[in-house]
Amino acid sequence: MTNTIAALRSREVDDSRGNPTVETDVVTSSDDQGRAIVPSGASTGDDEALELRDGEKRRGGKGVRQAITNVLGPLYKVVCGMDVFDQAAIDKAMIDADGTSNKKVYGANAILSISMASLHAAANASNLPLYLYAWQLINSNKGLIPEELIFPLPMMNMINGGEHANNSIDMQEAMIQPKYGAFEDLPSALDACSEVQHRLAKRLDALSHGTSVGDEGGFAPNLDSDEEAFQLLDEAVSDAGFEGMFNYCIDAAATEFYDEGTRLYDFNGANRTSEEMIQILEDWVSKYPIISVEDWLADTDHDGWKLLTDRLGKRLQLVGDDLFCTNPRILQEGIDKGLANALLVKVNQIGTVTETFQAVAKAVKAGYQCVMSHRSGESEDTTIADLAVALCCGQIKTGGFSRSDRIAKYNQLRRIWEDAKERGIICLLGIAQ
Numbered sequence: 001m002t003n004t005i006a007a008l009r010s011r012e013v014d015d016s017r018g019n020p021t022v023e024t025d026v027v028t029s030s031d032d033q034g035r036a037i038v039p040s041g042a043s044t045g046d047d048e049a050l051e052l053r054d055g056e057k058r059r060g061g062k063g064v065r066q067a068i069t070n071v072l073g074p075l076y077k078v079v080c081g082m083d084v085f086d087q088a089a090i091d092k093a094m095i096d097a098d099g100t101s102n103k104k105v106y107g108a109n110a111i112l113s114i115s116m117a118s119l120h121a122a123a124n125a126s127n128l129p130l131y132l133y134a135w136q137l138i139n140s141n142k143g144l145i146p147e148e149l150i151f152p153l154p155m156m157n158m159i160n161g162g163e164h165a166n167n168s169i170d171m172q173e174a175m176i177q178p179k180y181g182a183f184e185d186l187p188s189a190l191d192a193c194s195e196v197q198h199r200l201a202k203r204l205d206a207l208s209h210g211t212s213v214g215d216e217g218g219f220a221p222n223l224d225s226d227e228e229a230f231q232l233l234d235e236a237v238s239d240a241g242f243e244g245m246f247n248y249c250i251d252a253a254a255t256e257f258y259d260e261g262t263r264l265y266d267f268n269g270a271n272r273t274s275e276e277m278i279q280i281l282e283d284w285v286s287k288y289p290i291i292s293v294e295d296w297l298a299d300t301d302h303d304g305w306k307l308l309t310d311r312l313g314k315r316l317q318l319v320g321d322d323l324f325c326t327n328p329r330i331l332q333e334g335i336d337k338g339l340a341n342a343l344l345v346k347v348n349q350i351g352t353v354t355e356t357f358q359a360v361a362k363a364v365k366a367g368y369q370c371v372m373s374h375r376s377g378e379s380e381d382t383t384i385a386d387l388a389v390a391l392c393c394g395q396i397k398t399g400g401f402s403r404s405d406r407i408a409k410y411n412q413l414r415r416i417w418e419d420a421k422e423r424g425i426i427c428l429l430g431i432a433q
């Protein structure tokens with residue numbers, strides 16, 4: 001039975017930083033509906049798809065009224081009457097109509113809102129939860145239920161710095177991740193992460209550090225050095241009684257403290273070369289259970305990335321965020337040059353669901369790990385939790401255990417876990433590395 005896109009509704013709503021973003025509803029000819037809200041980054045890569053902002057005085061220039069006009073006008077004309085189950089065709093039609101490599105004509109926020117809302121509408125039309133519908137779509141397996149699914153180990157943000165907090169820490173994120181096999185299921189792994197965060201709050205409080213949180217729900221204290229973050233994590237993990245059960249992950253977001261001219265990194269009170277940055281990381285890795293490091297170097301510092309990958313790529317997961325921008329073409333260039341060994345997956349960096357799937361497929365084919373990710377500007381939208389499961393990413397980065405915009409994704413993962421179990425699907429947690 002045909003079920004086509006019949007109507008779109010779109011509105012300006014607000015993200016977790018109180019900035020405008022796009023929410024779109026797709027309504028089909030059978031009156032099935034799907035809704036999605038687009039996220040927004042702060043430490044954005046140069047090659048990200050364009051987020052269209054009005055630039056007027058209103059809302060500090062961040063209004064998205066033009067993006068909404070584009071959804072309701074030209075993009076509606078493009079997708080109206082299209083089969084809601086043909087996600088690839090819907091996305092391709094919007095990409096072609098925009099005609100630019102970074103979606104700057106209609107805006108990636110406009111296009112992605114329709115792309116994600118269509119996916120939701122199609123799942124609803126199929127009477128399937130989003131994760132299962134998306135899994136079937138990815139695996140061209142209409143009607144079949146997977147035998148097993150790999151749920152993502154959370155990379156939970158404990159300490160925020162960089163662009164996500166107004167504090168002394170240069171790296172953007174220090175995270176904890178339950179060790180593969182340390183917890184029997186997803187709910188108990190999430191429970192343990194929460195306990196560590198509560199213990200960390202106590203430690204910070206005892207040291208008279210603030211316990212207010214940054215944009216991604218981790219604490220944002222003024223520490224004396226970035227390394228102190230890992231000493232505190234050691235203490236919090238041990239206080240919570242989980243010694244040896246957690247690894248640590250970093251997102252340096254180094255593009256933000258890199259000087260293109262001098263090719264130096266302004267990190268922890270000194271200007272450092274790529275080589276010196278790598279030495280700092282080697283030192284930390286020898287002292288703390290750090291297993292994953294994202295954007296340790298800037299997106300344009302390819303020589304540095306090559307050196308980093310050659311030196312540490314066998315011991316560490318090296319994740320490219322700004323480096324790859326979830327862009328299949330840029331990722332392929334990185335794979336060819338031997339940069340990094342993992343992909344951070346952010347739907348709005350590329351701007352459609354289909355291209356996100358393509359980026360993941362390319363990464364998996366090259367033996368790269370995939371980490372599904374939120375943005376620092378988020379909302380109650382939980383699409384990425386379902387996509388992480390559908391794509392069997394094995395890892396998700398979606399903030400600390402506070403702020404409803406972050407917790408919403410963890411709560412959705414708990415629901416999906418329960419639903420999959422009820423359907424008799426074998427639920428695995430993480431991928432052995």
Ligand code: PGA
Pocket residue numbers: 040041042043044172251253321373374375376377
């Ligand atoms: P962003 O931060 O959303 O501000 O880019 C998240 C990240 O860098 O991973």
Ligand code: ZN
Pocket residue numbers: 251253294295321322344
């Ligand atoms: Zn990042």
